[in-house]
Amino acid sequence: MGEKFLMKGNEALGEAAILAGCRNFFGYPITPQTELAAYMAKKLPKVGGVFLQAESEVAAINMVYGASAAGKRVMTSSSSPGVSLKSEGMSYLAGSDLPALIVNVQRGGPGLGGIQPAQSDYFQATHGPGHGDFRLLVFAPSTVQEVVDMVFLAFEKADEYRMPSMILADGILGQMMEPVEFPESAHVKTFEKPWATNGMQGKRKKNIVNSLYLQPDELERENFKRFERYQKICDTEQRWEEFMLDDAEVVVVAYGASARIAKNAIRAAREKGIRAGLVRPITLWPFPEKILREKAKTAKAFVSVELSMGQMINDIRLAIECTKPVYLCNRVGGMVMTPDEIEAVIVKAQGGAK
Amino acid sequence: MNQQIIIAGFGGQGVLFTGKFMAYAGLYQGYEVSWLPSYGPEMRGGTANCNVVISDQPVGSPIVINATSLIAMNAPSLEKFEASVVPGGKIFVDSTLITAKVSRADVEAFYVPATQLAGDNGLKGLSNMIMLGKFIKETGICEAALIEKTLKKVVPPKKAELIEKNMQAIQMGYKL
Numbered sequence: 001m002g003e004k005f006l007m008k009g010n011e012a013l014g015e016a017a018i019l020a021g022c023r024n025f026f027g028y029p030i031t032p033q034t035e036l037a038a039y040m041a042k043k044l045p046k047v048g049g050v051f052l053q054a055e056s057e058v059a060a061i062n063m064v065y066g067a068s069a070a071g072k073r074v075m076t077s078s079s080s081p082g083v084s085l086k087s088e089g090m091s092y093l094a095g096s097d098l099p100a101l102i103v104n105v106q107r108g109g110p111g112l113g114g115i116q117p118a119q120s121d122y123f124q125a126t127h128g129p130g131h132g133d134f135r136l137l138v139f140a141p142s143t144v145q146e147v148v149d150m151v152f153l154a155f156e157k158a159d160e161y162r163m164p165s166m167i168l169a170d171g172i173l174g175q176m177m178e179p180v181e182f183p184e185s186a187h188v189k190t191f192e193k194p195w196a197t198n199g200m201q202g203k204r205k206k207n208i209v210n211s212l213y214l215q216p217d218e219l220e221r222e223n224f225k226r227f228e229r230y231q232k233i234c235d236t237e238q239r240w241e242e243f244m245l246d247d248a249e250v251v252v253v254a255y256g257a258s259a260r261i262a263k264n265a266i267r268a269a270r271e272k273g274i275r276a277g278l279v280r281p282i283t284l285w286p287f288p289e290k291i292l293r294e295k296a297k298t299a300k301a302f303v304s305v306e307l308s309m310g311q312m313i314n315d316i317r318l319a320i321e322c323t324k325p326v327y328l329c330n331r332v333g334g335m336v337m338t339p340d341e342i343e344a345v346i347v348k349a350q351g352g353a354k
Numbered sequence: 355m356n357q358q359i360i361i362a363g364f365g366g367q368g369v370l371f372t373g374k375f376m377a378y379a380g381l382y383q384g385y386e387v388s389w390l391p392s393y394g395p396e397m398r399g400g401t402a403n404c405n406v407v408i409s410d411q412p413v414g415s416p417i418v419i420n421a422t423s424l425i426a427m428n429a430p431s432l433e434k435f436e437a438s439v440v441p442g443g444k445i446f447v448d449s450t451l452i453t454a455k456v457s458r459a460d461v462e463a464f465y466v467p468a469t470q471l472a473g474d475n476g477l478k479g480l481s482n483m484i485m486l487g488k489f490i491k492e493t494g495i496c497e498a499a500l501i502e503k504t505l506k507k508v509v510p511p512k513k514a515e516l517i518e519k520n521m522q523a524i525q526m527g528y529k530l
Contacts, residue, residue, distance in 0.1 A: 005507075006377055006389065032393055115393070176416050177374070177389040179381050257416075264414035338419050 004181045009144045009173040012180050013103060014039035016151035017075055021188050022101070023049035024074040026063035028056055030082045031115045032171040033105035037077060057082045061089025061102075068098040069209040071196025073155055077103035079171075080121050081112055090164055091130030095211030097195075097226070099158035101151070102136070102166045105174040106307075108334040116334025117171030119256060119307035125168050126285040126315070133223055135230050137165035137237070138284040140255040144178035146282075152188065157237065159191040161229055168284060170307065172257035172336070239282035240291055244270060248277025250349045251295050253316050254305035255281045258337070262305045265342035276346045284312075289319035296320035301349035303327045305342055325349070355385055355410045357495055358418045360435050362403035363427025363448075368482035371508065372425070373404035375486060379496035379504045380408035388416035401430060408495060423493060425485050427468075429454060446489055448481060464488060466530060472523065480523040487527020 007015070014036050017025075025040040037053070044051040054060035060076050067074040078086060083104045093100055106121050108114035125138045139154050141147040150167055158165040197207045213219035241259075244266055245251070254262040259280040269276040279295065281288050292302075301324055304313035310328045317326050329345040331337045359376060363369045370391050380387040391404045405418035421439045425446045426432035432445070432452055439445055441460040450469035466488050468481035477484070490496045496504060501524055502517075509517050 004381065006374065006381065006387070171393070172390065172416065175391055175393050177377060178413070178416075179387060260413070261415040261417070263412075267414070336417060339415060 004179040006177040007144060007180050008035055008175060008177050009141075009147050009169060010035035010105065010175070011039045012144050013077075013147050013151055013167070013169075014043065015182065016148040017101070017155075018043055018047060018049070019182055019188070020073070020152045020155045021190065022073045022075050022155065023047065024064075024067045024072050025049070025051050025076065026054050026060040026067070026074070027052075027076050027078065028054055028060050028082060030079045032107055032117070032174045033077050033079045033103065035174070036103065036105070057085035058089065061086040061093075064100045064102075065089060065093055065096070065098060068093065068100045069096070069197050071193040071198045073159075075101035075103065077105065079105045079107045080109050080118070083121060083124070087124070087130040089130075090136065091132050091134060092211050093164045094130070094134035094136070094226075095132060096209050097162040098164065098209065099155075099162055100164045101154050101158060102164055104166060104168050106168065106170045108332065114334040115171070117257060117307065117336060118332060118334060119168075119170055119258065120309070120311070120332060121168065122284065122306065122308055122311040125166055126287065129166070134226070135163070135233075135285055137161070137163060137233070138168050139165065140168050140281060140284050141173060142241075142256055142259045142280060144173065144176065145180050147173060148180050148182060152183070156189045156191075159193075161233060162195075163229075168256070170257050171334075234286040237283060238286045238288045238290055240288035241278075241280040241282060242291070243278035243280065245277035245279065245295070247275050248295070249300040250274065250276040250303060250346050251292070251299045251301075252276060252278045252303045252305055252342070252346065253281065253292070253312065254278065255284060255312070258305045258307055261337060261339055262342055264339035265346060268339060268343050269346045274346060274350050276350070281312075287315045287319065292316060292319040293321075296323050299324060301325045301327060303329055303342070303345050303349050305329045305337065305345075307331060307336065355408060356422070357406070357408040357493065358420060358422045359406040359408070359425070360403060360418050360421045360423070360438060361406070361425045361427075362401065362431030362435055363425075363482075365400060365402040367402070367427045368479070369402045369427060370404050372482045372486050373406045375504055375508050376406045376408065376495060378507050379500060380406075382500050382504060383497065385410055386413050388413040390416040401428075403431065403435070423489070425489060426452060427482065427485065428452065432456070444492060446485055446492075448485060450481075462492075464492060466527065468527070471526060475522075475526065477519055477523045477526070480519060483520050483523035484527035487524040488530050489527070490524070491528045491530075
């Protein structure tokens with residue numbers, strides 16, 4: 001680890017991706033993630049990499065498909081409306097069992113929406129990133145340092161499980177600067193890719209990367225196989241942070257930038273004698289059900305804090321099988337809740353559990 | 355230490371740069387820091403502002419709602435953010451560009467004719483650094499010995515010749 005310096009989340013993400021061995025970036029500009037693409041445009045050519053601004057998001061994600069099929073570590077980034085355009089490509093990546101990193105620095109929606117921070121692509125990222133039965137590994141950083149650490153993890157896990165992974169950030173994390181330090185590039189874990197279509201060189205049979213299966217029994221078999229892998233991921237890859245959780249009566253669940261605000265609210269609630277604590281999902285898929293199920297045994301109530309109209313709250317209810325009330329604290333459209341607003345819902349949850 | 359700072363003005367006045375200086379100064383003194391700019395169309399010639407947090411605790415929300423200090427570099431900024439300052443907080447006003455006075459009695463107001471001073475002393479464009487000098491003096495967010503080191507970090511290498519002028523401007527503000 002080197003010197004700590006200040007960096008915007010978007011730029012730190014770019015630097016981390018380069019350190020993680022990514023030499024291929026295909027994208028299309030959109031606020032509030034543009035600094036990431038700009039950083040890659042400046043830096044990638046200097047390390048022998050490829051930065052390409054495609055003619056559209058659809059083109060960019062299909063270039064990602066091509067580079068990944070050739071066995072390369074590859075990424076794209078966008079913000080909400082642009083990620084929607086990539087959804088077809090994400091489905092093809094999943095259907096072809098290809099690893100890649102997709103970054104979504106979320107802004108308000110739906111439609112063109114706005115450009116200020118939001119978390120309203122939660123459903124899209126965790127439940128419906130495209131057509132067909134598939135999943136993305138979804139990582140939700142909460143600090144700029146975690147953005148850095150997660151880039152390494154997201155690339156590694158994508159390779160390990162042969163599936164696309166997503167970093168789901170938001171305008172606050174993309175734009176803010178915080179101190180970061182970067183790990184040595186020597187720590188990068190790489191994977192053999194014997195399936196890659198990178199030239200037979202007379203040494204092996206041809207590899208085919210494809211998502212088309214016209215025989216229904218074959219396609220069914222592929223889906224079942226893929227979901228066995230997903231099950232293993234659900235069993236082993238759930239990640240979360242606990243904050244003041246041990247004796248918590250009110251369990252706040254918040255991710256990304258909202259979790260930072262929730263921490264302020266929880267400290268304030270504790271000062272007033274309310275036993276509140278936080279579960280911060282680090283992976284949104286797989287959703288950290290284990291800890292929530294565990295906490296449901298002792299907690300009085302849960303609070304979902306999100307910059308969306310109540311999306312993650314459904315996963316909380318499912319995880320705890322609706323055994324405890326779940327309250328919602330939300331703002332949308334680029335508006336961000338204050339610690340006081342969260343605290344008010346914590347107070348309500350503490351007294352109002354029935 | 356828990357400084358919650360709002361710096362606001364026109365785009366081009368060096369509002370974001372001033373915030374970056376503060377964040378680095380905090381970092382060099384071992385504090386937790388965050389810097390959050392306004393972004394989007396307002397950057398393009400309109401108003402600019404940024405939020406800086408310097409704290410001995412990990413920074414929760416980087417959004418400053420209850421500011422311990424405000425630096426207002428133009429009239430709309432004072433109007434917009436005056437109410438965000440906590441009672442007992444400090445408001446720094448560029449009195450060349452803002453003729454209005456701080457309307458609250460429960461805060462400390464400092465009037466610095468920074469734009470005028472910059473123009474008179476061959477420091478055009480460095481009114482932000484004069485404000486910063488005064489800010490450092492009144493808040494103690496940066497040890498005097500660290501000012502130059504911080505400046506060298508935040509001024510981009512290709513503009514290194516500006517370090518001296520920036521230093522002069524900070525000192526001028528500090529002496530007020």
